[in-house]
Amino acid sequence: TSGDPTVTREISGLIFENKIELIDAPVSGGPRGAREGTIAIMVGGSHAQFERVKNVLSYISHNIIHAGPLGSGHSIKLGNNLLNLICRMGTLEVISMLVREGVAPDMAVDIIQKSSGRNYATEITLPDNILSGKMNQGFSTAMMEKDSSLALKIGAKHELNMALGKVAQTILERTIAKYGLDADMSAVASLFESETGAQIRP
Template structure:
């Protein structure tokens, strides 16, 4: 079984690195630097997505949007132009379930399978081999890809037919995005009223408010003053918008989710879409008149 990977940036690169530990992997990315990093892990860089499709039975892809995925698959030098019937494309992008299903139908007519397997946990968990994998595809498709996915992480969930992985991912990310802002607000409230942020986090981790933001974001990033977590406000807002679009397309009211969407929009208007996601705490600190981050805290990844 020959494997390829298209889109080896921060997340795709981490996932492809896991695959390289047990497979020969052909890779393509618009960034020569990203490809070089994977070549150092034993991968082979190829000139185009089409070349990766032509050379492999299964091609993974991880980009920022479903529109980019469509271009990478169906474009002039896309994966589908090179892939033979019987091939499989594994979409690890955080994408739009409705677009994914449409692409799967187009590829099915070409004799190519598409399965969506987005991930949750961040690049550090991908590298560690503990990231969550959320798969959408038929039972037969899932059975085919599962042994390969197990080389990335044992935490694999078959969520249902194609598109179900993306449904799982965007609903998870809406919950995570909501928890982040609410947790930032609540800790700022406590600090404004005289509490030490470290004490607040330690107490809440033993109480009913415990969540990922307290357990990971605060303990590993906020309290030590290293705000960089490898994710931007713009990407978080994109994921929230995917969830609110899913709700609209499914005719499901999403009142709190809608407010979270607007909240991220307001923060981005102030800080910019490229700002590190934890800089949202700076926005909340300014509004509250409270200082949660230690003096000298930085979002610089090299700090």
């Protein structure tokens, strides 16, 4: 559901000539959020447009947010996914270090989740998909690479360094080189295992 906000605005300008209006409404929350009807829907468009589509979108989820003008939904979705990638890489780096230090991975995740370092990776990704051995998050490396690249493109447009994002992207590229574009994002854990010698999965 993610897209380039610049392209979204360009398309809107083209179709507006034919009296067709466009909003962007990407979602986030993963398969669990979709199943439970709690997935976040980030709507980009005017307030009037948001009010017109809100009831329709409520059939998908009641967690509907007016993100701002057209393109804002896509911008926030891309920023969110880049932040998710940064947190995931940082978490796996620390878990790998702790495993090498002799701490059990499930114990490390459990304690971090109850501490100031908690994030989506410690709450959902690691317990549900990696420590469980399922390795099936339902989100491919290709999809993440598309989103993180677009987010970094936005940063470049504003002449921002985006240092953390670039480091996370480099690790993602190593994952893709080793496991392919069709690999589940859980494969990042396999990359850390192969590069650090830490056994994270059961």
